[in-house]
Amino acid sequence: MQQIVKVSQLTKQFNSLTAVNQLSFSVESGDVYGFLGQNGAGKSTTIRMLLTLITPTSGEISIFGYDLNKHRKEILQQIGAVIEKPDVYKYLSAYENLKLFAKLSGVKPTNKMLMDQLEMVGLASRAHDTVKTFSQGMKQRLGIGIALVHNPQLIILDEPTNGLDPQGIADIRNLILILSREMKKTVIVSSHLLNEIEQIATRILIIDKGRKLVEGTSAELFNDQQTILQISVANNDIAIQTIQASNWASNLLPERDGHIMVGLNKEDIPNFNRMLAASGVDIYSLQARHSLEDYFLQVTAGKQHVGTFTN
Structure with a gap:
């Protein structure tokens, strides 16, 4: 073009x-x-x-x-x-x-x-x-x-x-x-x-x-295979410590409006949910988010200046 x-x-x-x-x-x-x-x-x-x-x-x-x-x-x-x-x-x-x-x-x-x-x-x-x-x-x-x-x-x-x-x-x-x-x-x-x-x-x-x-x-x-998961729990600190000590630590994103945010492949969401529950985390809700607004808030919250995805 x-x-x-x-x-x-x-x-x-x-x-x-x-x-x-x-x-x-x-x-x-x-x-x-x-x-x-x-x-x-x-x-x-x-x-x-x-x-x-x-x-x-x-x-x-x-x-x-x-x-x-x-x-x-x-x-x-x-x-x-x-x-x-x-x-x-x-x-x-x-x-x-x-x-x-x-x-x-x-x-x-x-x-x-x-x-x-x-x-x-x-x-x-x-x-x-x-x-x-x-x-x-x-x-x-x-x-x-x-x-x-x-x-x-x-x-x-x-x-x-x-x-x-x-x-x-x-x-x-x-x-x-x-x-x-x-x-x-x-x-x-x-x-x-x-x-x-x-x-x-x-x-x-x-x-x-x-x-x-x-x-x-x-x-x-947008990675079509990845979903930004918004998580509401009884105690954010305990939930974050649990995630950081798990195999999902690298999936943790900056918090937003008091909610924990995690980027996951869709097929991994059930296993992630079971891990939190098995660790004693009281989960109120898990909400999948996948929109430009979510992506924008994710990259601007991180303030990570990255290169273009295109050449």
């Missing part, structure tokens, strides 16, 4: 704060690339460097095979972006906003082109209503429509579901899938809503304190 974005040893310092620390990753053509991290992890700073809104302290960014520093104008002409809440003119209609931004992008739009674009983002029926009457979700969809008006190859969305209700979140999720599957766009989406990323991302990057923790496809990051 064609490599659309390549970031190498990217670093950004603000005085004594290192917001992004030697970050390297790549995005391939057709990816819905989920960019994950806790608040303050460096996601937005990285995205702003990709869009040349801030200058890196060091490192390299290549987009479409060209150095971003040397070919800024040509590269940005092929990128559409929405950074958090879109900045639109609330006293103009959706149609007027789209027409204005199309002209600013050097596009000479026809009425059909503008209406097709509004239809694509689900706003054709409100085309001539002023934006001040729109919900936040509608404004987000209009922002994405504006980002697409010049038919870019790469779409970058920074927290596109911030402040949206469940229906608004679902609308943005479905729109991203349309961009990827039907329009064949490459999409980078930054979000803290792990469940949403799990449903749409083809590849995932997790960062913490500006450094890469892991990168890869869901299949590469």
Whole structure:
């Protein structure tokens, strides 16, 4: 597959704060690339460097095979972006906003082109209503429509579901899938809503304190044979001592919300349960967990900076 974005040893310092620390990753053509991290992890700073809104302290960014520093104008002409809440003119209609931004992008739009674009983002029926009457979700969809008006190859969305209700979140999720599957766009989406990323991302990057923790496809990051087991017991200390003294010591994960966490192959769960019970541990519940949220909490709790799973 064609490599659309390549970031190498990217670093950004603000005085004594290192917001992004030697970050390297790549995005391939057709990816819905989920960019994950806790608040303050460096996601937005990285995205702003990709869009040349801030200058890196060091490192390299290549987009479409060209150095971003040397070919800024040509590269940005092929990128559409929405950074958090879109900045639109609330006293103009959706149609007027789209027409204005199309002209600013050097596009000479026809009425059909503008209406097709509004239809694509689900706003054709409100085309001539002023934006001040729109919900936040509608404004987000209009922002994405504006980002697409010049038919870019790469779409970058920074927290596109911030402040949206469940229906608004679902609308943005479905729109991203349309961009990827039907329009064949490459999409980078930054979000803290792990469940949403799990449903749409083809590849995932997790960062913490500006450094890469892991990168890869869901299949590469999640071991289908392994289940994260959440255990509730009468006495955590006794249970942990029991596990550490057993053959399962290496399976023990950091505790979460007062629960013991263990990574096990599915077929080993019955034997593990019997071992705890035979050791006199009072077990209240064993709950199997296997989701992006569980994986994210596992790797960020460990704070273990590991290399990419892909070459």
